[in-house]
Amino acid sequence: MTFLHSCQRAAELISQSLDEPLDMVDKLRLRMHLSMCGNCRNVQDQLNLIHKMGGQIGTIDVCDDSADVPLPHGNSAG
Numbered sequence: 835m836t837f838l839h840s841c842q843r844a845a846e847l848i849s850q851s852l853d854e855p856l857d858m859v860d861k862l863r864l865r866m867h868l869s870m871c872g873n874c875r876n877v878q879d880q881l882n883l884i885h886k887m888g889g890q891i892g893t894i895d896v897c898d899d900s901a902d903v904p905l906p907h908g909n910s911a912g
């Protein structure tokens with residue numbers, strides 16, 4: 835089994851893994867790389883976050899009208 839030689843390739847696999855399941859081999863390679871490369875672990879965190887937010891990214895900036903979202907802390911004292 836060959837290791838990932840470049841962070842570039844690792845980033846590609848990370849990105850790819852968000853869209854589709856990786857091959858077993860690719861998955862292992864990526865895990866190996868992440869286990870010794872903190873930089874790529876950060877990249878993975880970032881990409882995971884972005885991926886989780888997904889379509890929400892487009893709506894965050896434009897919620898001027900729809901401000902009727904209940905606040906998490908219901909302070910009803912009064």
Ligand SMILES: [Zn+2]
Binds near residue numbers: 871
């Ligand atoms: Zn790396």
